Amino acid sequence: MKQLLILLCLICFDGKADLNLKVNQGHAKPLPIAIIEFEGKTAEEKKIARQMTQIIKNDLKSTGLFDIISKSSFVQQSVDFDMTPRFSDWRLIKANALVNGRIKMMEDNKISTGFRLWDVYSSQAMTHSAFKTDKKYWRRTAHLVADAIYKRITGEQGYFDTRIVYVSETGSQLKRKRRLAIMDQDSANHKFLTNGENTVITPRFSPTMQTITYMTYENKIPKVFTLDLETGIQKLVGQFPGLTYAPRFSPDGKSVILSQAFEGSSSLYLMNLETKRVRRLTKGRFIDTSPCYSPDGSKITFNSDRSGRKQLYIMDADGQRIKRISFGSGIYATPVWSPRGDLIAFNKMEGGKFYIGVMKADGSDERLISSGYMVEGPTWAPNGRTIMFWRQGKSFDDGRQEKAELVVIDITGRNERVLKTPKEASDPAWSPPLPLTLK
């Protein structure tokens, strides 16, 4: 009976297989996107609409993932916000996506901003949204619209509504003035946070709130401070017997992990910012420094000379199970865990040259994405797609040195660009996305 069933199955089986084509090649070019100037009826609405459209274009273009189609190529010059676009017209100019929007002035000096994102090729609406804000926040609203477009198309969280804190540098190498400064990710709204009286280094953002931790040389003694950007309140992080440096927040923002040098060695310490309790994480006569948590808080990456040369390590959050992850030639430093957890950015020195690289958290797939005479201090955009670092050129015998600047690069190594700053800049730190309630 069983044999008969098998036979029947074999006989009844239709051997005809449908055509199945496999495509495993493609190209990675910026996505052509058309952004129509947002609608506005009054002169003021039109002015804001024009400025917002420009910011949205700049944000998307800066990623290197979008190719903004010039207005002069548009066949359909405007699309009514309440109507469906003529997709055939947009297909003609090879626009993959289309954005249109509308600005409306409301009562109490508020504006309403609505936008729609269309998939031109499949003639479908991809997303739409509306924001109601105070008129003075039109710039942030534009960043939020750009974030929404970016998120819908790439699947990643946008990072346009974020800020950068960095060290602004002025003066000669001998009389260098280092001040803490902050600006939007597109260099707008720049302001200084310290007056330059005391040298400031290694600012780092709290992952959960708009607070930064940094190190300053107060009376030539290095100390770690926190600064609340909303209130401006500055707090000293504990009193340690030795020199403390390289502070960084834990993912919950409640603790700071740092390195403390004492009697010729450096160990990692964790300090609870509420209880001020300090816990030592590493021991031994090694130099352990640059600690950084994984986004889930379960692991810590750091660099150490415990193998004889500076290499990267990871360990459990309680300091147990230390494991070396870098095995390449040269010296590795400042590991920074990506906010999405998949990669670790690092600094590498080899053959008299500095590199910025990324590797998987287990140390595999090491890739060097930028190099220079001196490139340092990688920091991740909140979506883990883009890295910022600072670069400085050669120094000359007469004391001059090439300008220090902030550089942004995609993790693929593409789209390297310099971020505009009023003065020379170093040691950047990227903020998490700003809360919508932030003023």
Add this chain to the structure above:
Amino acid sequence: MKDSRAYIFSAVLHLLVVVLFFVNLPFMRSMSLTPPPIVPIEIVTIDQLTQSPLKKQRQLPKAARTKKIVHTRTRKEQIPTPALKQEVKNVTKNVIEKVALKPIKAKKKPVKTEQKQESDLKPKENNQEINEEKNKKEKNDDFTSVLRAVQELRKEQPDEGQEKAFKSDHISDKLTISELDALRQQIQKCWNIPAGARNLEDMIVEIDVIMNEDSTVEEARIKNKALMLSDSFFRTVAESARRAMYAPDCTPLKLPTGKYEEWKNFTITFNPKEIL
């Protein structure tokens, strides 16, 4: 005397030379430079090689095609010649037995016959033997029923000739390797992969494509809808693949017009793993 001998000798030698000149001794012949025979090499495209017989038939003039079909039918009608019929039957039987009935045919039937013969020759010793024989007989009856069922099914199936005809018909409509390659290359040029996306290597997108007869895409449907809703990174890759199907450079798709039945619906799998 000596002189005359010398003259004779000289004359003989001269004569020999003249004879040799006319005879053409092999070593004196000039080597003929006949080139080796030219082997013609015909350069053909792979689609010509992969074209099935039916396609070639289709390329024939209509009259010729009709003639061939008529001829096939005539052959079928001619089959009932007794000797030929018997031969065909045997051949057919053997082929089918080899393929489908191999485990049953070879062992059971002859054994049954031998047993029967033995039983005819030897007297039955006891009831147990009879029962055993009965059981065997029942088992054999099961196999016979299986065989009968299969033979009935076989009757319902087209005969070998028909099967072959169907197969060749089926193969003929298939897209050739070069046609598939051309299509693949065209779509590859239209696929803008979202570089740097998370876990890109694990994103395999399957799209069901419904085509219009003019080789334009009527509809490209992403198969894994659930993943589209739950994984924004998958959605990004899937949408990039779908966009490729509608891209102006892929409209129309490079598909052979005569094989619409073969490509009117197809599935395309986009796999960025090998790109990384």
